Amino acid sequence: MPAQQEFTGAEIVVKCLQEEGIEHVFGYPGGAVLYIYDALFNQDKVKHILVRHEQAAVHAADAYSRSSEKIGVALVTSGPGLTNAVTGIATAYMDSIPMVVLSGQVPTHAIGLDAFQECDTVGITRPIVKHNFLVKDVKDLAATIKKAFYIAKTGRPGPVLVDIPKDVTAKKTIFAYPADVDMRSYKPVVKGHTGQIKKAVQMILGAKRPMIYTGGGVILANASKELTQFVDKLGYPCTNTLMGLGAYKATDKKFVGMPGMHGTYEANHAMQNCDVLVAIGARFDDRVIGNPADFARHQRQIIHIDVDPSSISKRVKVDVPIVGDVKDVLIEMLKLIDADAAKPDAKALADWWKQIEEWRSKDCLQYDRKSDKIKPQFVVEKLWEITKGDAFVTSDVGQHQMWAAQFYKFDAPRRWINSGGLGTMGFGLPAAMGVQMVHPDATVACITGEASIQMCIQELSTCKQYRLPVKVLNLNNGYLGMVRQWQQIEYGSRYSESYVDALPDFVKLAEAYGHVGMQITKPSDVEGAIREAIKLKDRCVFMDFLTDPKENVWPMVQAGKGLTSMLLSSEEL
């Protein structure tokens, strides 16, 4: 019998990626991963994208996952490579994004000796990953990587890290990629409890003032189609959280806007005044429910469908918990609704809609359209019109993020890419790169601000290298806008360190990186600039919009206040 061919650990890493069908890896080389880079060099199935900072590699891999059903992969070296990646990993973890991070480690014999570029990667990342591994034997490498991908994408998804010492990548063994994974300690629940589902359906059909509240879980479970059928069949109002936008069509009348701190008046009032609240893949985040005591004071029955039992009854008491895959549970519910003789109470529903329309008539997202300054909301609205709502939109964190969420009406899932849980400034541009890699022909817009963009601006260089035609819309108000807004409202207008002095000339900066730069100062030029930028199909364009520095995000529920204690405009201050 001929001896089986042996491969180095590095070659095995690359073979595993090929087996998983991975086409792109975002990374940055360094000492501990040189064997892996050498193995990448010798093949052409897995394409490597060289970023300019490891944080960007992880954000790009994360957005790659968010905008598709594929898995993003990041590759970083030991020590500083890994610590730079930490923000990106935590970002993905908070939003439950499936992703695999491969990190180099010093050789096994050097671990624990404070070697050059050594850090306790498994220890540092433990609280911000779904799971992590340190591979000490090349014989375990393939099976560990298989497990990493399996864990990342099943159950409640999340980032998984595999730490690989340098000597493990040099040693040789035979390669066998396991066909499947069987772990006695990890068996995610998929099917919801039939009895609970029945009980929930009866409650839903008997509701007089129903409300469907959905989050990122619907998008992660690819259950947008089922959710749409569910909402349309029932004719009930629906709200999507910041993480859930696009799961139900934002242009449909049944969509009442986003809930929460900067949610719509109608969404927040419906959340509080409904009699049956159906929470689907949403986690009652503190930014969504406002003051939890106030939230609980409103009497309503709550059904909560989530794949992660620890999300249920964490902040809010739930009447009917259903643990299971959201898509699977919705399919079961749709069947039961069809089979049930009971139909929603049409009279009660009409009254409820009348009430909602009354709330909606407040027109809580109005802004001054006659201003001679560029209103940031106007820029987002124009982007939506011009792209016909069909662009992929990434954002950073702050006011521009909220305006993007409020004014770009997402009609499809995985189009809105933002750091909702961790709130990571610097996410937008590298995220746009990840999206553009997986959707090369799509319009990818990064809505950002002059503060956020500077946290990862070096990635304009990556955009150039890979000819990524990302459109950056910089809503430049000269302030850390959301900080300034809070200081105005909560801290007596003492604008401590929230003014960004000495901004670069963004047009020249874009040009220096080899891109097209534009500065837009008048409302009348907004539409033309966006149209021109989109026409430049294969160029990255940086649009610097000088916007009204004093504009605030409305409505706003102040921290600690109940969900319906909403400020609607500056006049209420």
Next chain:
Amino acid sequence: MRHIISILLENEAGALSRVSGLFSARGYNIETLTVAPTEDPSLSRMTIVTIGSEDVIEQITKHLNRLIEVVKVVDLSEGAHIERELMLVKVRATGKERDEMKRMAEIFRGRIIDVTDKTYTIELTGDVAKLDAFIEAIDRALILETVRTGVSGIGRGERVLKV
């Protein structure tokens, strides 16, 4: 409320820190924690004594179950169970106190497992209250050192925690 949580987990490097890290990260309290391999060396059995409201305990068990290396979690205090802790106490034992200390150890069904002309080391097993009672019963000034293992627990009767 005091709860005794029993965990079966993979006997792998780092598994303990995942559990202890979970408690510190989420602000849960650990009174005692004991861990050792089971008859199947690929599995460890851990007993954690914690204090929290019903809601908190529910979250603790859910989060423990979420850890990839955790195979099973049971709140032992939900049913009939036995708990035991081992304590080693080194005491000064000279003069008339030498006999008195021996008598106290016998009353508490302890065993003297090391003897010098000035000290006894007493081994005592029991629930937490019994060990506390022994400490209370002897003269504090005579205690040189105490070591306690923390609580180990097991369900009564047919109730077993096994893979």
